[in-house]
Amino acid sequence: MVQFTDWDILKNLLLAARWTILLSLLAFVGGGVFGLLLTLLRSMRNKLITYLIQGYVEIFQGIPLLMQLFLTFFGLSLIGIEVDAWTAAVISLTLFSSAFFHDIWRGCIEALPKGQWEACKTLGLSYLQTMRHVIVPQAMRMSIAPTVGFSVQIVKGTALASVIGFVELTKAGSMINNAVFQPFKVFVFVAILYFIICFPLSVLARHLEKKNHVAR
Amino acid sequence: MSYQLDFTNLIPYLPQFAAGLWTTVELTLISTFGGLLLGTLCAQGRISQEAWLRTCCSCYVEVIRNTPFIVQLFFIFFGLPALGFKLSAWQAGTIAMIINLGAYSTEIIRAGIDAAPKGQWEAGQTLGLTRRQVFWHIILPPAYQRVYPAIVSQCIIVMLGSAVVSQISVEELTFSANFIQSRTFLSFESYMIAALVYLLLAILMRQTFALIKRITFKNPSL
Amino acid sequence: DKLTDIKESKVLKVAVPQDFPPFGSVGTDLQPQGYDIDMAKYLAKQLNVELKLVPVTSANRIPYLQTGKVDLVISSMGKNPAREKVVDFSDAYAPFFLGVFGTKSEPVSNAQELADKTVGVTRGSVEDLELSKLVPKSTTIKRFEDNNSTLSAFLSGQVSLIATGNLVITEIATRYPDKAPETKFLLHNSPCYVGVMKGETELVAEINRLIKSAKQDGVLEALSQKWLKAPFPADL
Amino acid sequence: MSLVSLDQVHKYYGDNHVLKGVDLKVEAGEVVSIIGRSGSGKSTLLRCMNGLEEYQQGGIIVDNQAVENDEFKLRLLSRSVGMVFQSFNLFPHMTVGENVMLATKLVLKKNKAENKKLAEALLEKVGLSDKFDAYPGNLSGGQQQRVAIARSLAMSPKVLLCDEITSALDPELVGEVLKVLEQLKAEGMTLILVTHEMNFARDVGDRVIFMNQGKVWETGPSEEVFSNPQTEELQSFLAAVR
Amino acid sequence: MSLVSLDQVHKYYGDNHVLKGVDLKVEAGEVVSIIGRSGSGKSTLLRCMNGLEEYQQGGIIVDNQAVENDEFKLRLLSRSVGMVFQSFNLFPHMTVGENVMLATKLVLKKNKAENKKLAEALLEKVGLSDKFDAYPGNLSGGQQQRVAIARSLAMSPKVLLCDEITSALDPELVGEVLKVLEQLKAEGMTLILVTHEMNFARDVGDRVIFMNQGKVWETGPSEEVFSNPQTEELQSFLAAVR
Ligand SMILES: Nc1ncnc2c1ncn2[C@@H]1O[C@H](COP(=O)(O)OP(=O)(O)OP(=O)(O)O)[C@@H](O)[C@H]1O
Ligand SMILES: Nc1ncnc2c1ncn2[C@@H]1O[C@H](COP(=O)(O)OP(=O)(O)OP(=O)(O)O)[C@@H](O)[C@H]1O
Ligand SMILES: [Mg+2]
Ligand SMILES: [Mg+2]
DSSP states (O other): OOOOOHHHHHHHHHHHHHHHHHHHHHHHHHHHHHHHHHHHHHTTOOHHHHHHHHHHHHHHHHSOHHHHHHIIIIIHHHTTOOOOHHHHHHHHHHHHHHHHHHHHHHHHHHHSOHHHHHHHHHHTOOHHHIIIIIIHHHHHHHHHHHHHHHHHHHHHHGGGGGGGTOOSHHHHHHHHHHHHOOHHHHHHHHHHHHHHHHHHHHHHHHHHHHHHHHHO | OOOOOOOGGGGGGHHHHHHHHHHHHHHHHHHHHHHHHHHHHHHHHHTOSOHHHHHHHHHHHHHHHTSOHHHHHHIIIIIGGGGTOOOOHHHHHHHHHHHHHHHHHHHHHHHHHHTSOHHHHHHHHHTTOOHHHIIIIIIHHHHHHHHHHHHHHHHHHHHHHGGGGGGGTOOSHHHHHHHHHHHHOOHHHHHHHHHHHHHHHHHHHHHHHHHHHHHHOOSSOO | OHHHHHHHHTEEEEEEESSBTTTBEEOTTSOEESHHHHHHHHHHHHHTOEEEEEEEOTTTHHHHHHTTSOSEEEEEEOOOHHHHHHEEEEEEEEOOEEEEEEOTTOOOOSGGGGTTOEEEEETTSHHHHHHHHHSOTTOEEEEESSHHHHHHHHHTTSOSEEEEEHHHHHHHHHHOTTTOOEEEEEEEEOOEEEEEETTOHHHHHHHHHHHHHHHHHTHHHHHIIIIISSOOOTTO | OOSEEEEEEEEEETTEEEEEEEEEEEOTTOEEEEEEOTTSSHHHHHHHHTTSSOOSEEEEEETTEEOOSOHHHHHHHTTTEEEEOTTOOOOTTSOHHHHHHHHHHHTSOOOHHHHHHHHHHHHHHTTOGGGTTOOGGGSOHHHHHHHHHHHHHTTOOSEEEEESTTTTSOHHHHHHHHHHHHHHHHTTOEEEEEOSOHHHHHHHOSEEEEEETTEEEEEEEHHHHHHSOOSHHHHHHHHHHO | OOSEEEEEEEEEETTEEEEEEEEEEEOTTOEEEEEEOTTSSHHHHHHHHTTSSOOSEEEEEETTEEOOSOHHHHHHHTTTEEEEOTTOOOOTTSOHHHHHHHHHHHTSOOOHHHHHHHHHHHHHHTTOGGGTTOOGGGSOHHHHHHHHHHHHHHTOOSEEEEESTTTTSOHHHHHHHHHHHHHHHHTTOEEEEEOSOHHHHHHHOSEEEEEETTEEEEEEEHHHHHHSOOSHHHHHHHHHHO
């Protein structure tokens, strides 16, 4: 019969945590790129595009991530698109986080004082010049803190990939629990590992936020 | 591979969906009230003059905000009984949701409180109110109004998070979808319906909160 | 068809349990091991293809098969009419008894006596379907996502009665003698079958051929002795 | 004994020695204006008098109560001392009436009817009887400041402290507020006003106090101080603000 | 033809009829101050002149170009009309020098060296030659406003519109900015100033325009308007602000 020592438990969880981190990175990059694309598209101020993007955001923020995972994992295969747990997790997390990233960044752009736009207009800058030289640099600086803050949500979101069989930290935790039946210990370990990943990000986000407020 | 969507076979299971939906609504209502209450109390704790209380509240907030909901849920449901606290799945789910919303709303409400001009505290103090009176009567209502949109979003996020409590056998909407899927093997259809219902629920919640706002915040601007 | 696909791609994807000892559980390296895993290995070897194990839960193993994410389900899966509508089954490859188990303090000896009691079960499993048919209306059935959770719920005291396989209970008994549930009554004799996507008759025939030769060559007897500590029943 | 009496009050913000031994006595019914350069410690002085700031040395006695750093005593003190702020500090989520009645309801536990009558009378006095149910956000600055005065008066304080209560107002609205103060003076209220309006200090104040470098630098009857400043510092200050 | 000419301009915000037929001509080299009550439409008028707001009726011609709602034409117009805002609206992420050079670089496509020389000359003119590499956040309000003026001047506009450019400044800093304006006047720049500083309107403005209820209510040479207001409204306005 297999017997797990505490070290076995921790070792396996640490190994699984690698996947949590990798998955988070992929989702962060994917969501970031896609969210940026949406933000740029939206800044074209085309009514139809704006409506479509609003709908997109509404849908991906309005359906539980768990459901999105189920739908991508089982749903896409049914209509003939082959996806494994990896792909499904990356796709859902990317779509999910892109909706939030887009929302954050658009918020930053809109939070800039109207006077900045007006000053550019009176100086004769075109829309693109205004965006490129005045709006985007400032919005970017403003968006760093909330972006880092949201990355914590992404890390936590990867936990849900466990329900489609992806063996990351949470899934490894429940597998080990099944073998050792010490749920208290196992889930404390799991929680601590997540905390170790997320807490520094939270602190960084808060620090950046403070710095930003002082600067302005 | 082609696949024919087949919703007709799901019709007999509509009552099951409805039951799941009701549980989701119930969980959401209870955890919204409980979570906001907890969050308000902790926000008060975080600006308390007692250092230990401030520390306790911020530890709670940090731990919850930096671990996944599903892990918190497993911990409460599977882990706590090992310490002698036995909770039903429904209780565990509700408590996990309350604790989760509590932590997030603590931060949100505190931001609203921090934004209160110092003069509001001073005005209350010079009128002879106690610190607690100033907090509840003067600081808190505008703080809520200030951060209302953030609170709404967080409550909706918690509602969506309730999908996860299906994992510990709470028979809410996702559980229904999963259950029906395991009986009919119509996974895609079941999930589609559930997803749509969640979406509608989220929209409905937003509307409801907007209505509440119109009724409670009578003054137009802060 | 699937069989040719498998032979061409040289890969056999098999859904196996990882929360259902002794059929499937994980070792300290988190790799699956157990009766079902060895069965899968045997089939792959006979087909002369590479084996890819996909850990699944009772609840999602059929969607895995339906969506083509696996070629076979070897996951202590029992046969019933509802499933036969969506899945094709091979011949039986392992014995299995389902039962209701519980703590000593629960005096139960048949389904009727479950009235007003709460029973934990794994959602979508054969025991779920069987139990749902047998118990009185007043019984509360708590359905968990996977066998993992069902067992955790029992061991952590969340439920005092569960329905599952007898061998699972035996396994627990060897590991946690003090926590082991006692057998209340047997539900159903439910031998395990290999599940194949509906309509893949070629593949079913090939699997059946291999199972038959496994019985004759004593492979199944060896597996049974190794994992179930009992001889392979003659009537299968 | 004087209504307000300060004895060698010293106050530090960290290393910044802001009040450097202030002596001051104000009798009941007096109207005193405090003038001085920005940063000379006028606001700090006022805030020490009602316990919003602690001081480190000396003593302050108001209405026979020592101003000490003790929550309960300060709450008692707040019944004797009212304060009106430059930025009004009205409670934006309450109507004008609710603003005025809050403290009497919570602190004095007045009953509803009585409370309402009082609030109406006070709003009448500041010329805002028609604004009982309006929200502060919908009032002009001058109106808001008059509500703030009414709110302070509701606790029937013995002395009202006013810190530049007109400087956030448009010039056109200042008059309304000053009229209310004149009326309070006529009714015998004790007022201590920090102000930048020299005309007002001269016309309404019985006595003027010129603060400089954290001290009471010069003081005397208003007419005298303005027409015949003794110290060089006051002379140059008056020259600058005119 | 006049440099700026407005003909029966009407402007609505939704149902709010803000400008009710404004006629106005400003000649090259003139300095015109616009005064009037809050809400009388002064800012709106200015913002219509440079296309920041659309108007619904009438016509505006500046430097022989009609002000119309067309992005290309408005960009052309922006070379003739400069504007300085009450809240400066400097770009906080760029240095002072970069602020001044941005538009000349992007719009006029000046080369780097030329551009830098121009910016240095302009900053010299507003007395800030040592702040070329500073960030706006590190400057005082008066300095920021002077940078904003330099930034507008970089496009060598024919007319400079200024909307209460000193009212966000501490009284001590106002002088610096007014000095720059006087200097511009001396150099022959056409200025249209919305201001609450009556002294300044009188001393610097050649002509004063009193706006009331969305119309040009009274206008004339500064001295005359202030010493001898014709309409009752202007009389009461002048009485109130003094
Ligand atoms: N909360 C504070 N923390 C630290 N220093 C302070 C604080 N409040 C005031 N000071 C300092 O105390 C000194 C006196 O400030 P105070 O506000 O009393 O001046 P004032 O005479 O009211 O000036 P003003 O006319 O500008 O209101 C100043 O040097 C100021 O910088
Ligand atoms: N963006 C806007 N949307 C709607 N109404 C506006 C807007 N801007 C100004 N108004 C309204 O137009 C009228 C004139 O405003 P404007 O800002 O031109 O006045 P003003 O004379 O500049 O006043 P002030 O001296 O306070 O700056 C006011 O009634 C104001 O409420
Ligand atoms: Mg002060
Ligand atoms: Mg204006």
